[in-house]
Amino acid sequence: MADIWLMRHGAYEGHRPGYHAPHEATLTQEGREQVRRSLPLPEDVTAIVTSPIPRARQTATLVSHLTGLPIVATTGLLAEWRAPSIVLGRSAETYPSAYRAWRARRLANPSLRCEDGESLTDLHTRACHCAAFLHHTAGRYGPLLAVSHTLLLGVLTHLPEGPSAFTTAAKTPWQFAELRLLPQVRHTGPEPTAPTNSGDAPGFGPCRPDQPKALPPRRDAPSDPCRELGTRVKSSPADGLLHVRVRQQIDDPDA
Numbered sequence: 400m401a402d403i404w405l406m407r408h409g410a411y412e413g414h415r416p417g418y419h420a421p422h423e424a425t426l427t428q429e430g431r432e433q434v435r436r437s438l439p440l441p442e443d444v445t446a447i448v449t450s451p452i453p454r455a456r457q458t459a460t461l462v463s464h465l466t467g468l469p470i471v472a473t474t475g476l477l478a479e480w481r482a483p484s485i486v487l488g489r490s491a492e493t494y495p496s497a498y499r500a501w502r503a504r505r506l507a508n509p510s511l512r513c514e515d516g517e518s519l520t521d522l523h524t525r526a527c528h529c530a531a532f533l534h535h536t537a538g539r540y541g542p543l544l545a546v547s548h549t550l551l552l553g554v555l556t557h558l559p560e561g562p563s564a565f566t567t568a569a570k571t572p573w574q575f576a577e578l579r580l581l582p583q584v585r586h587t588g589p590e591p592t593a594p595t596n597s598g599d600a601p602g603f604g605p606c607r608p609d610q611p612k613a614l615p616p617r618r619d620a621p622s623d624p625c626r627e628l629g630t631r632v633k634s635s636p637a638d639g640l641l642h643v644r645v646r647q648q649i650d651d652p653d654a
Contacts, residue, residue: 401537403581404441404544405552408450408458409433410575417491419482426457433576434461440578444468445541448533450477450548458576459546471540476529479548480565483516509562519562526554526564533581545581549573556582 409430411420426434440462447470449459456473463470485495494502501513509519517525529551537543547555553568556579560567573579 400534400583402441402443402542403533403537404444404542405555405579405581406437406458406462406544406546407549407552407573407575407577408452408455408546409461411454415490419486419489420454420479421487423453425453426461430454430458430575431461434458435465437576437578438462438465440466440468440544441542443542444544446471446536447544447546448472448474448477448536449546450479450551451475452478452548455546455548459544462544462546468544472532472536474529474532476525476532477545477547477551480522480550480554481515481517483512483514485514506563506566509565519565522551522554522565523558523562526551526558529555530558530581544578552579 409426410433411424411426411430413420413424445468447459447463447468449455449470449472451473455477459470462468483498483501486498489495498513501511501516504511505519509523512518512521533543533545550565550568552573553571554564557564557567
């Protein structure tokens with residue numbers, strides 16, 4: 400089985416502990432230097448896949464430029480945990496009460512969402528599909544570099560823990576531009592089918608999550624309190640997997 404190397408993006412504009420980064424945050428000059436210092440990559444890496452969020456995409460593009468490796472896929476499966484709109488651009492001292500209430504309850508009820516954010520179950524389900532996508536892509540291109548974000552990467556490397564892997568990810572430092580090898584997880588599902596485009600993912604992953612449920616649409620001024628999951632998502636006719644609309648994300652090691 401081909402190796403899959405995971406890299407967190409470089410430092411970005413506005414970063415500070417507990418800060419919920421907006422989608423459009425871009426790499427700083429220090430972030431670019433961190434990416435350069437992360438090289439050379441393991442010598443057998445042959446291709447790159449990346450999150451579409453700018454700070455990750457810029458990291459992948461810089462690595463591609465410096466190494467000559469192709470970027471073969473950009474997928475929302477590698478996007479960071481989707482934070483609720485009410486905390487974007489905020490840090491811990493200004494978190495609203497609805498978000499604080501969700502944080503207190505999220506482990507006891509991992510399917511609970513805070514407004515338009517992903518639940519812990521949502522994130523774990525997506526990480527399972529992401530693992531399937533990465534293994535399928537590595538089978539096609541050879542050893543990969545996947546560029547993503549701290550919480551998604553943390554969950555991806557602790558899939559057997561289930562939705563509580565979110566807490567492990569939040570408490571496990573993953574430095575900017577740091578490389579780690581994706582642990583091998585025995586595949587238990589059917590063989591994945593080929594993706595139909597760079598944003599799609601194949602079949603079922605190395606774990607069997609519950610059927611993912613639909614995320615509510617984002618709102619400019621959300622006011623409802625945290626609430627339970629309600630409806631189920633309709634499968635894509637191409638591959639039957641959860642596709643999360645990427646707009647705003649969190650990059651919060653202290654989440």
